[in-house]
Amino acid sequence: MCRLFSMTSEEPQSPIVAINALDVMREGHDGSGVGLFLSDLGGTFEELKGAPILSGIFTNEGMKRLDQFMMNLGFMTKHKISIKTPKTPPPLTPKRDSYLIRAYEYPQSWEGLTQAEIELRLMQTRVQLRRMGEEHEDMIVYSFWPDVIMIKEIGDPLKVAEYLGLDHEELRARVILAQGRQNTNYAINLYACHPFFVQGIASMTNGENTAFVPIREFLQSRGFPGYMGYQSDSEVFTHIAHYTVNRLGLGIESYKHIITPLQDEDLMSHPDGEFLKQLKHTCRRLIIDGPNCVMGRLPDNSIFLVQDRKKLRPAVAGGKKGIFVFSSEMCGLDVAIPDRDKSKDFQPMHLDTVIIPSDRSEVRICSQMDPLALLH
Amino acid sequence: MFANGSISPSSLSVKDLLWQVQWSKEKCTLCGRCTAVCPVQAIELGVHRKRAVQIPSLANIGPATTSSNVYSVYHGIRQKTDPAYACVGCAMCNLVCPNGAIIPQKSDEIDKQRYHINRGGQPRTRGGRRNAPDVLNQGTLDRIKFTRISMLTDPALDAGRHEFELRTLLGRILPPEENLKLYREQGWIPPVREIYPLIIGSMSFGALSPNMWEGLQMGVAYLNEELGMPVRMCTGEGGCPPRLLRSRFLKYTILQIASGYFGWDEIIHALPEMKEDPCAIEIKYGQGAKPGDGGLLMWYKVNKLIAAIRGVPPGVSLPSPPTHQTKYSIEEAVAKMIQSMYMAWGFRVPVYPKISGTSTALAVLNNLTRNAYAAGLSICGEDGGTGAAYSVSMDNMGHPIASNIRDCYLNLVRLGKQNEIPIFAGGGAGKNGKLAANAAALIMLGASGVQTGKYLMQAAAGCVGSESDRCNICNIGQCPKGITSQDPRLYRRLDPEKVAERLVDVFLSFDVELRKIVAPLGRSTSLPIGMSDALAIDDYNSAQRLNINYVV
Numbered sequence: 001m002c003r004l005f006s007m008t009s010e011e012p013q014s015p016i017v018a019i020n021a022l023d024v025m026r027e028g029h030d031g032s033g034v035g036l037f038l039s040d041l042g043g044t045f046e047e048l049k050g051a052p053i054l055s056g057i058f059t060n061e062g063m064k065r066l067d068q069f070m071m072n073l074g075f076m077t078k079h080k081i082s083i084k085t086p087k088t089p090p091p092l093t094p095k096r097d098s099y100l101i102r103a104y105e106y107p108q109s110w111e112g113l114t115q116a117e118i119e120l121r122l123m124q125t126r127v128q129l130r131r132m133g134e135e136h137e138d139m140i141v142y143s144f145w146p147d148v149i150m151i152k153e154i155g156d157p158l159k160v161a162e163y164l165g166l167d168h169e170e171l172r173a174r175v176i177l178a179q180g181r182q183n184t185n186y187a188i189n190l191y192a193c194h195p196f197f198v199q200g201i202a203s204m205t206n207g208e209n210t211a212f213v214p215i216r217e218f219l220q221s222r223g224f225p226g227y228m229g230y231q232s233d234s235e236v237f238t239h240i241a242h243y244t245v246n247r248l249g250l251g252i253e254s255y256k257h258i259i260t261p262l263q264d265e266d267l268m269s270h271p272d273g274e275f276l277k278q279l280k281h282t283c284r285r286l287i288i289d290g291p292n293c294v295m296g297r298l299p300d301n302s303i304f305l306v307q308d309r310k311k312l313r314p315a316v317a318g319g320k321k322g323i324f325v326f327s328s329e330m331c332g333l334d335v336a337i338p339d340r341d342k343s344k345d346f347q348p349m350h351l352d353t354v355i356i357p358s359d360r361s362e363v364r365i366c367s368q369m370d371p372l373a374l375l376h
Numbered sequence: 377m378f379a380n381g382s383i384s385p386s387s388l389s390v391k392d393l394l395w396q397v398q399w400s401k402e403k404c405t406l407c408g409r410c411t412a413v414c415p416v417q418a419i420e421l422g423v424h425r426k427r428a429v430q431i432p433s434l435a436n437i438g439p440a441t442t443s444s445n446v447y448s449v450y451h452g453i454r455q456k457t458d459p460a461y462a463c464v465g466c467a468m469c470n471l472v473c474p475n476g477a478i479i480p481q482k483s484d485e486i487d488k489q490r491y492h493i494n495r496g497g498q499p500r501t502r503g504g505r506r507n508a509p510d511v512l513n514q515g516t517l518d519r520i521k522f523t524r525i526s527m528l529t530d531p532a533l534d535a536g537r538h539e540f541e542l543r544t545l546l547g548r549i550l551p552p553e554e555n556l557k558l559y560r561e562q563g564w565i566p567p568v569r570e571i572y573p574l575i576i577g578s579m580s581f582g583a584l585s586p587n588m589w590e591g592l593q594m595g596v597a598y599l600n601e602e603l604g605m606p607v608r609m610c611t612g613e614g615g616c617p618p619r620l621l622r623s624r625f626l627k628y629t630i631l632q633i634a635s636g637y638f639g640w641d642e643i644i645h646a647l648p649e650m651k652e653d654p655c656a657i658e659i660k661y662g663q664g665a666k667p668g669d670g671g672l673l674m675w676y677k678v679n680k681l682i683a684a685i686r687g688v689p690p691g692v693s694l695p696s697p698p699t700h701q702t703k704y705s706i707e708e709a710v711a712k713m714i715q716s717m718y719m720a721w722g723f724r725v726p727v728y729p730k731i732s733g734t735s736t737a738l739a740v741l742n743n744l745t746r747n748a749y750a751a752g753l754s755i756c757g758e759d760g761g762t763g764a765a766y767s768v769s770m771d772n773m774g775h776p777i778a779s780n781i782r783d784c785y786l787n788l789v790r791l792g793k794q795n796e797i798p799i800f801a802g803g804g805a806g807k808n809g810k811l812a813a814n815a816a817a818l819i820m821l822g823a824s825g826v827q828t829g830k831y832l833m834q835a836a837a838g839c840v841g842s843e844s845d846r847c848n849i850c851n852i853g854q855c856p857k858g859i860t861s862q863d864p865r866l867y868r869r870l871d872p873e874k875v876a877e878r879l880v881d882v883f884l885s886f887d888v889e890l891r892k893i894v895a896p897l898g899r900s901t902s903l904p905i906g907m908s909d910a911l912a913i914d915d916y917n918s919a920q921r922l923n924i925n926y927v928v
Contacts, residue, residue, distance in 0.1 A: 210526065210898030213909040214794075221792030248552055260901060263541055264570065275559060281545055281568050282555040285795040287902040290526070309901050310538060 002181035002194070002206050003029040003328040004315070006295045007336060008303050008356050010322040012042025012172035015151075019161040021325075021332035022180040028329060029181040032092070034157035037195040037202045038149040040301045040358075042172035044079055045147070051078050051103040052122055055142045055150040056129075057190070059097045062138030066100075066129065073125065074107025081170050090163050093155035099164060101149050123199050123226045130191075130229075140190050143197045149173070150202075152193040175301050179204040192231035195296075196238040199226060203241055203296030205234035206313050206328055210290035212236060218285035219243070237294045240286050245298065251373055252304050253366045254279065256353045259288040260309040262368055271371040295326050305354040317354045317363050318345035324356045324363060385492075388457045392488035394845060395463035395480040399453040403477035406451055410469035410478050415854035415866075418463035419478075422454030453478060459492040465846040468856040482844065500767040501672070503850025503860060505830055506665070506759055507771070509843035510808060516778045516918055518808055520817040523927060524910040526898040535888070535895040542890055543606065544573040544825040544903050546656055547726035547751045549796050566751065567726050569655055572599075572607045573903055574815060574886055577756075577802050577829035578632050578658065578730070580614025581639075582673050582682045582694075583763030583850070585867035588837055588859045591875025593620065595836070596628050598876060599883055607883055608655045610827070613671050613696060615639015615685045621646040626654050632730075633717070634660035635670055636696035638686040644720070653725050656751065657717045659710075661700065662732035664760025664777070664803030666769035670696035674764055676853035677862045706743045714749045726751030733757040733775030733803060741784050745793050752798040754827065755780055760803030761830035763860055764851030777804045778821060782922050785822020785906055794906060798824030806831035807843070811882075812889030821922060822906045833859055836878040837870060 003025040080102040126144040133139025142150035153160045157180045179194040194204035212233035219227040261280040267273045291312030305326045320340045327333040351368040428446045470479045493500040547568030599607040613634035631654045673694040683690035717727040728751040744750035757777025781801045788794040801823035805814040815826040833839035837859045841847045850860035858870035897910045912925035919926035
């Protein structure tokens, strides 16, 4: 099991809030790793909203290759955070040369490109860096995207956070996703560590996706270079969300209709049954199976939470005006927002998608039985 | 042999036959039921002369004493040794004998009759199966294990308690982007049927007796309407009874068209009166039991009813040509035939081809991926059964189903079309009685569904055939159980109601077994098509060939 924590707040927060929440839920995870996703950033990065930020881990050799590569593309460093670590890492955590969080200025040659083209190139650059890094084992790249920082490391979340100094004043974000535990189903590998990211969409999962192989095959055959990696069976959840939103042009309310479609008798009485039946048929290979709780973030900084069809994983949503949290366990929510109205806490069941829009005005609950928003 | 007998090359002794009838004089009541029931007249009343030597006591021997031989006659059973009447091992004699006095036994050595069943230059034809017994558990499908068991990392599912949706799709599925675009623009989206993944394979009305067909249809209707299982049955090439064509039950039926077009006159004429569309149209280009050879309904079985439904004169043999005579290329003619069939039902009914397992299956599949109308591909492996075929076709032609399906599926994955053209596998599932395990293995290798025929004949109607050349006389209309006979005296032995009951039993138990397989794998919300990470086999070469795990 692993534990998930997502937060969206009007005031930028330190990732330590999320780390503390993971720590109180430690009975539910084995403390073998931590993954953080930060967006809607505060501090200096807020002023650099459009500039893509590269997050990853590099060896000294890798840094040299990175600089050369980025220079060749015409990227100029605009701003960076220096993470200074003590000499001895905590138990299980390997000693690294550099944890990189660096914002770049776009190359001049990219001026005038459409937003779609820029997004494609950013993704391709990240994938290329990742491939280069895998070749020489000198770079690990998590994300390369405006207003997004990702940090992942092996080891106990609290100890890693202290070691990396994550209470750094420049590390403040309004949207935070945090996951505690390394992947255990496959080999230990930082690319298997949640959250996963592709083109502004991030997600993390508590569970096991038993339909992983056919879904992976389907995604890999879509001809989209960003559908790669798959060191973890949970990575497909991120890519399915991306496919739903970016490729099919559907809202996130449709996500659950793709991964856990309604059964036929429910479809027959559904106001959008005809459409949903088409969706179920045509996206059949994206149906997930097994126990899963998925939390994610969309490019507009809204966050969402869905459960598998049998609701075999815990999660609760709660908060107060201006700050909302999804947490695997109630105790995580309690430590993050102790003074909320607990009667409004919501535990999503097998039909629910919980969405907290970017204005943080409400906890929006969509049941699969509800009519869909009008299709455009 | 009688004194005036002669020996010809085909003179055989009982020992030379494949099946030898053991008869006990002790137990026999001479009721004659066995000779009456024997479908091939292999046994007849035998009048046996017997000599007893009765030596008088010495005191009684004198000049007048005559021979001490006493001749008597007793009656019993004699087995014919003419290969034309060779026992087929069906054991109906044993079934009807009140005392269990008679039973056929298989020869302890390779028979000699096989060298003589070609009188008049006609090679042997038979019905049934390939007669290739896989020693228990040695068939590839039987050896595939399901090795991924969810336990501590995640809770396993409960086959009895959790919700399952074990359905498959039959029909051309468009890529999601294209499908949603057409939906928004109200364009034509190919028809897709959501059906149960175990389909009753193509056994024609004609190959099967009316009672068998009726029983299957009743069972299918019950499964659909009372139990909510969308089970479908393919007609095979023999048309469809007119009343069924005009009933609501047509929607549970897949109509087959093949090279003889038998029955299609009736079907076309019924079109305006159809209340429902059929489930799908299957165009048969080949079948696993006799690849490269056409269907064959021998004259014995073409009675008035069959002739009327098929639109032919009675009492003539009905060989379908091995190929569709109007077809010369898959690119043009096959595409046209698929489209014509779509047109007949207003583009509301999926149309897909069926081929026999072959090393050229990939070429067919690749072509179908470029045909926007092809609704699927059915592949029938070498272990497929038949009502009638040349032995040589049945024994030696064809391709095993497992690697054929796997190659095709992986090819679709490479093309990114694995969700678009469903592949259906037939020929070999349940060969050794493990229908659910074999079907699950085929599905996880990449099949969208499995077609079965022989298994249902055995389980739902008590077919006595086995993989050891037992019975196999489906072709001559003498089926001792009335399954493949058109003679009312034979098929009245089969109660359609009971066939329907057994069919329902089979499907329900299959469903439970399938759930018992997929639940521990952690699958329940969709059929695990292509979930090869759950499969393993204890043979290294098979594992390599099928691209699945190798375990010992």
